[in-house]
Amino acid sequence: MTLILSNDDVNQVLTMPDCLDILEDAYRGLHAGTAVTRRRSDCLTPTEREDAIYGFKTMDGVIPSQGVSAVRLNSDIVTWPTIEGSMRRVKVPAAPNDRWVGLVLLFSTNTGEPLAIMPDGVVQRTRVGATNGLGIKYMARKNADTIGILGSGWQAGTQLMAACAVRDIKSIKVFSPNEKNRVNFAQEMNDILKCEVAPVSNVEAVVSDVDIVMCSSNSIDAIFFEKWMRPGLHVSSIKMPEVEEAALKRADRVGLHFGQRQPETVTAANLTPPDRRSGKGWAVNPTFNYDDCPRLPQMIVGEVKGRETDKESTVFINDMGLGLQFAAAAGLAYRKAKEAGLGNELPTDWFTEDVHP
Numbered sequence: 001m002t003l004i005l006s007n008d009d010v011n012q013v014l015t016m017p018d019c020l021d022i023l024e025d026a027y028r029g030l031h032a033g034t035a036v037t038r039r040r041s042d043c044l045t046p047t048e049r050e051d052a053i054y055g056f057k058t059m060d061g062v063i064p065s066q067g068v069s070a071v072r073l074n075s076d077i078v079t080w081p082t083i084e085g086s087m088r089r090v091k092v093p094a095a096p097n098d099r100w101v102g103l104v105l106l107f108s109t110n111t112g113e114p115l116a117i118m119p120d121g122v123v124q125r126t127r128v129g130a131t132n133g134l135g136i137k138y139m140a141r142k143n144a145d146t147i148g149i150l151g152s153g154w155q156a157g158t159q160l161m162a163a164c165a166v167r168d169i170k171s172i173k174v175f176s177p178n179e180k181n182r183v184n185f186a187q188e189m190n191d192i193l194k195c196e197v198a199p200v201s202n203v204e205a206v207v208s209d210v211d212i213v214m215c216s217s218n219s220i221d222a223i224f225f226e227k228w229m230r231p232g233l234h235v236s237s238i239k240m241p242e243v244e245e246a247a248l249k250r251a252d253r254v255g256l257h258f259g260q261r262q263p264e265t266v267t268a269a270n271l272t273p274p275d276r277r278s279g280k281g282w283a284v285n286p287t288f289n290y291d292d293c294p295r296l297p298q299m300i301v302g303e304v305k306g307r308e309t310d311k312e313s314t315v316f317i318n319d320m321g322l323g324l325q326f327a328a329a330a331g332l333a334y335r336k337a338k339e340a341g342l343g344n345e346l347p348t349d350w351f352t353e354d355v356h357p
Contacts (some may be wrong), residue, residue, distance in 0.1 A: 001345035003334060005118035009343050013336035014122060016161045019130040019329055020137075024300055026063050026328040027134075030258075031297040037061035037324035040263035046271060052079045052092060053273055057263070061324030064109050068331035072120050072323060075101040080220070080274040084177035088218045089275060104330045114351045116334040116343075120326070123333065125158050127325040128318065131257055131296070132236045133162025135316030136212060138299040139255055139306035140234035144211035145170045150203065150223050151216035152176040152185035155238055157192070159216045163236075164193050167212075172197045175206040176217075215242040220280040226250050234307075235315040243315055245285040252312040256293045261319045290319075 029035030040059040047054035055076040062069040077094040080087055093100050102120035107113065136144070144167050149156055152174055163169055172195060176182045179201065186199040200206045207213050207228045215224050215237040222244035224235055229250045237243050240261065248254050262282040267273075275281030294304040296316075307314055337343050 002114045002348045002351055003116040003337065003343045003345055005116055005333065005337055005343040007119045007122045009337055010118055010122040010333045012342065013340060014126050014329060014333045016126065016130060016133070016158065016165050018332060018336075019126050020133055020162065020165060022066070022328045022332045023127065023130050023134065023325060026066070026324050027297040027300045029063055029065055030324055031301050031303070034065060035061065035063040035324060037258075037322045039260050040320060040323070042263045042265045044265065044271060044273060045268040047077055049077065049079075049092075052077050053271065054078075059321060059323035059326070061322055061327045062109060063324065063327050063331070066328060066331050067109050068115070068327050068334075069107045069109055070104055070323060070327035070330050072104050072124075072326040073102070074120065078273075086219045086221050087274065087280070089220055089281070090218060104326050106327070106330045106334055113348055116330065116337075118330060118333065123326060123329045124321075125155060127329045128155055128238055128321070129158025129162040130329075131318050131325065132159055132214070132238060132316065133166050134296060134300070135236055135255060135257075135306075135318070136163050136234060137166040138296070139253070139314040139316050140167060140212055141232060141307070141310050143310075144234065146210040147172045147212045147214060148200075148206035148208075148210040149174050149214040149216060150176070150206065151214075152178070152182045153216065153218065156185065156214075156216040157189065159214050159236070159238070160189055160193060160197075163212065163214065164195065169193070169195050171195055173200045173206045173210065174198065175200050175203045212236060217242060220275045222247075222284075229313050231311045231313055233313050235313075237315065237317045240282060240317060240319055241280060241284045243317065245288050248285060248288050248315060250313070251315045253307065254288075254290075254293045254315045254317065255296065255299065255306055256290060256316075257296050257318045257320065258322055259290065259293065259295050259319065260322075261290060263320065
């Protein structure tokens with residue numbers, strides 16, 4: 001039987017500590033060459049909305065030691081509105097009932113059969129948080145116990161959960177341009193985390209006097225700047241544009257997730273997304289030498305160090321997601337959901353065939 005899971009099902013079983021552990025195991029396999037992942041692929045075309053682009057995105061990975069492979073796919077209507085003076089990349093919930101479309105298909109590497117189908121939302125959010133949490137584990141000071149976070153959206157919550165799972169965090173300051181959002185987010189995180197979370201109205205106050213600054217936005221412009229870089233600080237970013245190039249050059253050490261940095265993109269004729277047209281998005285920081293940056297799997301296996309001294313300033317950039325992460329996290333969610341009796345089963349024969357493909 002093939003298990004069909006909802007985001008609610010996944011949310012019940014996919015904990016941050018477990019996700020951190022399963023991703024570390026996957027990265028060890030990736031570094032050893034026993035696990036494999038393929039670069040994300042984007043197909044971009046026009047759509048009916050003049051202010052939007054249609055994007056079809058896929059990424060996949062295989063982890064034989066965990067017995068799973070997965071493909072994550074998204075069918076998106078993407079816009080680039082200007083919000084609070086900054087251009088942002090926003091997916092529109094254009095499917096029936098105002099919903100988004102993202103799926104993870106999980107397979108067995110032993111039989112080839114489809115094990116599970118689930119939305120990508122909770123898996124996506126948790127694996128992004130866990131990835132930056134591992135960046136903190138290997139690059140932040142061991143005694144780091146204060147955080148300032150820039151952003152209060154969907155991704156920001158798991159960023160803090162992951163940070164608190166790898167460091168003994170005592171206090172957190174939150175800034176986002178929308179006062180209501182940052183106040184509500186701080187209250188939500190106060191209820192979840194065992195530390196003080198305070199909303200702050202001034203961005204300078206958030207980035208000063210903290211050990212870790214976390215960037216968690218949908219902006220395609222920089223939100224962390226060179227003037228805030230100082231000895232001992234660790235800066236964590238969930239996407240390429242968030243940290244300005246001058247700040248990267250000032251840091252003592254910059255680490256990347258896996259160093260792929262941009263997807264393979266196929267674009268319809270005469271179509272240029274607004275972020276690429278303006279030299280932003282994947283095209284930012286053109287003169288920074290990313291090739292010499294250590295990668296997360298290298299840090300995990302001890303091939304390179306993420307930090308040498310407490311005085312170093314470090315930056316971790318979650319430069320692009322991997323299909324391998326979805327295989328690991330969705331595989332974990334599948335196993336735990338089976339144990340808990342969650343989800344709905346459908347005959348696997350519905351998804352297999354009796355003719356040679």
